[in-house]
Amino acid sequence: MVLAGVLSGCGSGDSLERFDGPTMGSHYSIQYVRHTAGPDPKTVQAEVENILAEVDRQFSTYRSDSDIERFNASPANSCQPMPGPVLELIRVGEQLSAQSDGSFDLTVEPLLNLWGFGPQSRAEKVPTAEALTLVRQRVGHGHLRIDDDRLCKDAAVEVDFNSIAAGYAVDRIAARLQALGIDSYLAEATGELKAVGRKPDGSAWRIALEEPRDDRQVAERVIEVNGYGVSTSGDYRRYFEQDGVRYSHAFDARTGAPVLHNLASVTVIHPSALMADGLSTLLLILGPERGWDYAQKQGIGVFFVLRDGNRFVSRTNDAFERISGGKTQ
CATH class of the missing domain: 1.10.3980.10 (ApbE-like superfamily)
Incomplete structure (x- = not known):
C-alpha cells in the first residue's frame, strides 16, 4: 500500500545518517541530516524503535496481547x-x-x-x-x-487501525526527531512517510510514487516534499478474482463489500502523515468522482491513478502540484 521508494540524489559532501528495520509486519526507514552537536545515531534509532514498539503494542491486530x-x-x-x-x-x-x-x-x-x-x-x-x-x-x-x-x-465490534496507525507512527517519529534537534529528515513506516527540510547538498527529498502494477514496481511520478506527509492507498497489492470480478481489500462499510470502481490508487499530501494515511483510504473508498469532489472541496492535494481498459491514466489537482513543486519526472 503506498510508495515505491525514496530517491536519495546525494551529491558530494552529503552526511546523511540512515537506519531501518522491521515493523508492523513490514519495514521502516529513517534518513536524517546529522548536525555536529546532534545526538548519537544509536540514540536516535533507539528512540524511533521505542515509538514503533509502543504503536505495535497498542494497535496491532496481529498480536493477541x-x-x-x-x-x-x-x-x-x-x-x-x-x-x-x-x-x-x-x-x-x-x-x-x-x-x-x-x-x-x-x-x-x-x-x-x-x-x-x-x-x-x-x-x-x-x-x-x-x-x-x-x-x-x-x-x-x-x-x-x-x-x-x-x-x-454496544455490539461485538472489532477495531482495525491499519488505515491510520502507520501515519500516526510517522507523526510521532517526526515529532521526536524534531525534539532531538533534527530538522531535516525523511521518516517512513510501512510506506507512509513525512519529509522535512533538505539534504546536506541543498536538494529536496524526492519521493517515487508507484504505478499500480501487479507484477513489478515502476515509478509513476517523482515528487519533491518538504514539511508534508505522503500516503498512497491502492487496490493492486491485495485482491482476488472470482467469476471475472476483481475484489480488493478496500471496503465500503455501508455496503459491507469491496469497492468495484476504476480508481486504482490515491496519493495524498497533507501536513499530517496521520491524516494523509486516513484520507488516502477514504478517497479510495469514495471512488473517482465522489473522492475527487471531496478532495477539491477540502483543498486536499491528491494524485489519482485510474484504470482505463488495459492502461492507467493519472489525474492531479492544483493543490498537489503546488505542494509537490510541479512535475519532476
Whole structure:
C-alpha cells in the first residue's frame, strides 16, 4: 500500500545518517541530516524503535496481547481502559467516518476476515448473503463510545487501525526527531512517510510514487516534499478474482463489500502523515468522482491513478502540484 521508494540524489559532501528495520509486519526507514552537536545515531534509532514498539503494542491486530485486540476480544456491552493514543485514533476514525457518510469505518475487521483479507481470515472468497448480513451487524463506528479513559461498545465490534496507525507512527517519529534537534529528515513506516527540510547538498527529498502494477514496481511520478506527509492507498497489492470480478481489500462499510470502481490508487499530501494515511483510504473508498469532489472541496492535494481498459491514466489537482513543486519526472 503506498510508495515505491525514496530517491536519495546525494551529491558530494552529503552526511546523511540512515537506519531501518522491521515493523508492523513490514519495514521502516529513517534518513536524517546529522548536525555536529546532534545526538548519537544509536540514540536516535533507539528512540524511533521505542515509538514503533509502543504503536505495535497498542494497535496491532496481529498480536493477541495488544490493547486493541484485548478490546476486540471483549463481548458486546463492555468497556475497557485504553491508553490515550488509542482513544485519539478512535476520534480520528469517527471524524473520517462522518466525513464519508459512513463509508470509511475502523470497525471493518469482521468484514476483512469474512472476505479473506483480515488477520483471522480463512480463504479469499465472496461470502454468502446470509454470512454478510450476520457480520454487518458487528460493523459500524456508532457502536463505539468513549467514557473518560475507557472505550466501550454496544455490539461485538472489532477495531482495525491499519488505515491510520502507520501515519500516526510517522507523526510521532517526526515529532521526536524534531525534539532531538533534527530538522531535516525523511521518516517512513510501512510506506507512509513525512519529509522535512533538505539534504546536506541543498536538494529536496524526492519521493517515487508507484504505478499500480501487479507484477513489478515502476515509478509513476517523482515528487519533491518538504514539511508534508505522503500516503498512497491502492487496490493492486491485495485482491482476488472470482467469476471475472476483481475484489480488493478496500471496503465500503455501508455496503459491507469491496469497492468495484476504476480508481486504482490515491496519493495524498497533507501536513499530517496521520491524516494523509486516513484520507488516502477514504478517497479510495469514495471512488473517482465522489473522492475527487471531496478532495477539491477540502483543498486536499491528491494524485489519482485510474484504470482505463488495459492502461492507467493519472489525474492531479492544483493543490498537489503546488505542494509537490510541479512535475519532476
